[in-house]
Amino acid sequence: MQSEREAGRLKAPVLIICPTSLLGNWQQEAERFTPDLRVLQVYGSKRAHLFENLTDYDLLVTTYPLIVRDIAVYQRFEIQFGRA
16 A cells, blocks of 8 residues: 555555454554555544545544444545455
């Protein structure tokens, strides 16, 4: 994803859907290996305000249970989907 962004091919945020237990790992690994990517962890009961700025990020990380609830929100945006 970092190289795609550097090459100018990353035009929309990439949505990573992972198990809840790996949410923190994705955040830490992104900070460690791709510090230039803007990462947003979309999690928690007060996440609704985060949806206003999704396109300001390169990488969005959420969980399997939450994607079921929030899929309609993501479908309103141009987002590339990934899966962990």
